[in-house]
Amino acid sequence: MDLSSISPVLLLASLMVAATPILIAALGELVVERAGVLNLGIEGMMITGAICGFAVAVETGSPLLGFIAAAIGGALLSLLFVLLTQFALANQVASGLALTLFGLGLSALLGQKYVGVKPPPIAKLHIPVLSDIPFFGPVLFSHDIVVYLGLALVVAVWYMLKYTRAGLILRGVGENHDAAHALGYKVIRVRIMAITFGGACAGVGGAYISLIRVPQWTEGMTAGAGWIALALVVFASWKAGRVMLGAYLFGGVTVLQLNLQAAGVSIPVEYLSMSPYVITIIVLVIMSADKSRAPASLGRIFHATQ
Amino acid sequence: MxxxxxxxxxxxxxxxxxxxxxxxxxxxxxxxxxxxxxxxxxxxxxxxxxxxxxxxxxxxxxxxxxxxxxxxxxxxxxxxxxxxxxxxxxxxxxxxxxxxxxxxxxxxxxxxxxxxxxxxxxxxxxxxxxxxxxxxxxxxxxxxxxxxxxxxxxxxxxxxxxxxxxxxxxxxxxxxxxxxxxxxxxxxxxxxxxxxxxxxxxxxxxxxxxxxxxxxxxxxxxxxxxxxxxxxxxGSAFEAPARPDRNLGAVALDVSGLSVTSPGTFGTSLRNIHFTVQQGEILGIGGVAGNGQDELLAALSGELTTDANAIKLHGSPVGSFGPTARRDLGLLTAPEERLGHAAAPDMSLTENAMLTAASREKLMNKGMLNWAKARIFANRIIEEFDVRTPGPENAARALSGGNLQKFVIGREVLQRPEVLVVNQPTWGVDAAAAASIRQALLDLAAGGAAIICISQDLDELMEISDRFCALNEGRLSDIRPALGLSVDEIGLMMGGAHGMEVSHADA
The missing domain is CATH 3.40.50.300 (P-loop containing nucleotide triphosphate hydrolases)
Incomplete structure (x- = not known):
């Protein structure tokens, strides 16, 4: 066992990378759930985004186009969910589970010829002065642009929900869709936009795994990240800031346990592997003990009667 | 103009x-x-x-x-x-x-x-x-x-x-x-x-x-x-409820020192409630919605259990019993929310009849359900309470509010309760249906049952109750004879105008 082999700088730097996919996917789901829709299909949309992004990036050589394709792929899959739950009025839980299974299968099919291929690398930002600060430079200011996009998204979602008219309408729809309808708001339209946004976010999150974090394509490579994102939203009490905290905590413990495994700590590997899940959930459960509660219309089917 | x-x-x-x-x-x-x-x-x-x-x-x-x-x-x-x-x-x-x-x-x-x-x-x-x-x-x-x-x-x-x-x-x-x-x-x-x-x-x-x-x-x-x-x-004349003569008997339900913490986030907890109801008596409980009515009904029905001695039925403690045990002893309830609480919206009227009447009407034998008997019971409710529906196989949701309310009240009344607790028995029900529901409650009391009627309709409470009290922020006011109470007195019992102090404190 050699703990000195763990470098705190590298550990913290890779924490941000490990957290980004779940952070982006969870922010998308946060918006969806605030609009009163429970989409359990994040895992399926993530993996679909992962392969769409990977394939387009490989074919065009541009990681940026890859991320755009991933967003479109995730959003298209979420439109299937829209069709099922908003128009056919199907049960959201069952439809979401079906979406996950469908996404896993679809991505395996699309990805057949991409196994073992290397994607084009994405440049890490080098910000003059900031990136050169010792310790903080490599930890905070030397990542790829998507990491910062994720952070910007946290602020954008928080601000949108709290301070804008659109955010207020979205919360209203999620809180009481009958009342929102009575006031003349287009409940279905608001929800379609939210679900599509959630799909695009999940797609980008998935592509981050296949293009940057891993980077390669393997079947089922999201490995439950979508479920973690889903749990994060609930335990973060539907608050953007807490989603970020949870995602970074999860990313941090994931990276730490990998390092500990590599350093040969005498704890069975199984315990180390489960630790990110256990610790994240415990912390968020403790935090969610305040009075905040789920959007009141969450998971309920809206049908404009008469 | x-x-x-x-x-x-x-x-x-x-x-x-x-x-x-x-x-x-x-x-x-x-x-x-x-x-x-x-x-x-x-x-x-x-x-x-x-x-x-x-x-x-x-x-x-x-x-x-x-x-x-x-x-x-x-x-x-x-x-x-x-x-x-x-x-x-x-x-x-x-x-x-x-x-x-x-x-x-x-x-x-x-x-x-x-x-x-x-x-x-x-x-x-x-x-x-x-x-x-x-x-x-x-x-x-x-x-x-x-x-x-x-x-x-x-x-x-x-x-x-x-x-x-x-x-x-x-x-x-x-x-x-x-x-x-x-x-x-x-x-x-x-x-x-x-x-x-x-x-x-x-x-x-x-x-x-x-x-x-x-x-x-x-x-x-x-x-x-x-x-x-x-x-x-x-479109036609209808009878206003007549109040038959009633003889008050022994105390049927005795509630003393009932305190219940509300399970809901926005609910009201009950604080130290005392009252008794005699056989043949109707006790009216008024008050603005959200002052503990739902919690009181839940505590009386057994959905929320309490200290055994807080609620006594014919002198024996029942506070720790659940709804089924209380039903077996003759304490029946009809909650306010028709769709979802008093009746299961997507189940048929027969199934809904079975849900509360299974043991009292012997619709069940060693855990096996007797649907034929349940259908007869549902038909009896439909007939005696003039529930307008094509038949007992219709879903509860398909009935209009007034008709479903008649069914819900009828279902409990026909089970010959010793004590019946109703919450908002005529809420959103038209005048004719309301009159027939009130008449059914009066007749039931005349037959010797004790009735607790929780309602926000003061005219209704004045029309049927013998004694009146009001819930205000989970506390029960003094209980007074209903006859001769003035609107002002009732208003004060209900706590006057709510929230007047809020803006003054803020201004």
Missing amino acids: TETLLTISGLTKAYPGVVANDNVSFEIGEGEVHALLGENGAGKSTLVKMIYGLVKPDSGSMTFQGKPFAPPEPRIARALGVAMVFQHFSLFDALNVAENISLGMEDPPSQRDLAARIREVSETYGLPLDPFRTVGDLSAGERQRVEIIRCLLQDPRLLIMDEPTSVLTPQEVEILFQTLRKLTAEGVAILYISHKLEEIRTLCDHATILRLGKNVGTCIPRETSARDMAEQMV
Whole structure:
């Protein structure tokens, strides 16, 4: 066992990378759930985004186009969910589970010829002065642009929900869709936009795994990240800031346990592997003990009667 | 008061299987309070939804301020000056007052300016309200103020109010009426829907009466008796409940020191409640919704268990028993919420009959259900309580509110309860159905059962109860004989006007 082999700088730097996919996917789901829709299909949309992004990036050589394709792929899959739950009025839980299974299968099919291929690398930002600060430079200011996009998204979602008219309408729809309808708001339209946004976010999150974090394509490579994102939203009490905290905590413990495994700590590997899940959930459960509660219309089917 | 504001001519709207409005016409003048009367299902809600742009008429036309008026959506109606206060409050519990009001406006100012305007309007019209409180924490009267202020901020020409007083104390009703009179003095017209005919007589200038979607007459409420109006609505004369002579027997239910913590986030906990009910007696419990009624019903039914000695049935402690054990002993309950609490909406009437009557009516043998017997029991309820439905195999959801309510009450009454607890037995039920439900309760008491009637309808409580008390913030007032209680005394027992102190503390 050699703990000195763990470098705190590298550990913290890779924490941000490990957290980004779940952070982006969870922010998308946060918006969806605030609009009163429970989409359990994040895992399926993530993996679909992962392969769409990977394939387009490989074919065009541009990681940026890859991320755009991933967003479109995730959003298209979420439109299937829209069709099922908003128009056919199907049960959201069952439809979401079906979406996950469908996404896993679809991505395996699309990805057949991409196994073992290397994607084009994405440049890490080098910000003059900031990136050169010792310790903080490599930890905070030397990542790829998507990491910062994720952070910007946290602020954008928080601000949108709290301070804008659109955010207020979205919360209203999620809180009481009958009342929102009575006031003349287009409940279905608001929800379609939210679900599509959630799909695009999940797609980008998935592509981050296949293009940057891993980077390669393997079947089922999201490995439950979508479920973690889903749990994060609930335990973060539907608050953007807490989603970020949870995602970074999860990313941090994931990276730490990998390092500990590599350093040969005498704890069975199984315990180390489960630790990110256990610790994240415990912390968020403790935090969610305040009075905040789920959007009141969450998971309920809206049908404009008469 | 002379100019015509809104003309409705020949408005028709049909839904599959039912014509909700059939060629309805009337006019509302500026500054006029116009009442819309009718039983449940007479088409009042559909009519106002057409005026507010939520529903499109099949045929017919409207003019508003002399111009053709056919709002495709509420936004347009609001822009032209039509505002509506909904029967089931269209509020968002988790949002604060200012956010709620902002959602009902076309282009709202910033939250801070809006808060200032809310304070200004609330002071002008005597409706105190703090813009930054969470709506879920407000009393029913305060919630209604939110809706009214939301309407007033848009300078409406026509204000539609659907059952505005059903959740208010008499004092709050008085405040509301003062506000409405102030508005009509400014030329605002009000379209007022209510079941409370006495209120309509004090407030309204004209009334249009709907029956089965048709306009069957108009009247001037001040010059028409409440009974005449009710009979026009129903289309025939009906019997007012008669109170048979009753002999009070031994104490059937004894509640002492009952304290219950509410399980809900926005609920009210019960604090140290004492009362007794004798055989043959009806105890009326009034109070504004949300003051512990649901919790009291849950504690009495056994949904919430308490200290065993807090509730005694015929002298033996039952407080720690669950609902089934209490039912077996003869303590039956009919909760307020018809769909979802008193009845399972998507199950048939037979299944719903089975749900509460299985053991008392012996519809079950060693865990096996006897559906034939349950169907006979359901048919008996339908017959004896005049429930209008094609048959017991229909889903509870398919019945109108009044018919389902008759079924729910009938189901408990026919199980020969020793003590029956009902919550809001005639809420949202038309006059004729309400009269028959009240008669059934009176007859049951005459047969020696003890009845606790929790209700927000004071006229109903005065009509049937022997003694009256009120719930206020989870506490029970003194219990007094119902005969001879004045409206003022009742209002004070209910806690007066709620929330008056809030805005003063803030100002």
